[in-house]
Amino acid sequence: MAKEIENPCVSLCQLNSELCVSCGRTxxxxxxxxxxxxxxxxxxxxxxxxxxxxxxxxxxxxxxxD
Known part of the structure; x- marks a missing residue:
């Protein structure tokens, strides 16, 4: 079975409009x-x-x- 893809969340959510500047996801x-x-x-x-x-x-x- 394929390994699960790790969530890129770093638990420092900072949404700048539509983008989280901590993890890079929209x-x-x-x-x-x-x-x-x-x-x-x-x-x-x-x-x-x-x-x-x-x-x-x-x-x-x-x-x-950082």
Whole structure:
């Protein structure tokens, strides 16, 4: 059986409009997480990581993982 995809939540929710600046997921992705299938979760985690990387590169401070 395939390993469960770990939720990227770092328990420091800070929504900036539609995006959590702590984990990188959109409000919609957070809401749908539990119902997502494995491939959807994998894609969400990859998108979230890219968003966080872009935020850090832009100079935005991320709490919880700095």
């Amino acid at each position: 409000r919609e992705e957070i809401r749908k997480w539990r119902g997502m299938k494995r491939p959807e979760k994998m894609a969400t985690v990859q998108r979230a990581a890219a968003r966080v990387k872009a935020l850090v590169k832009k100079g935005g401070k991320r709490q919880g993982r």
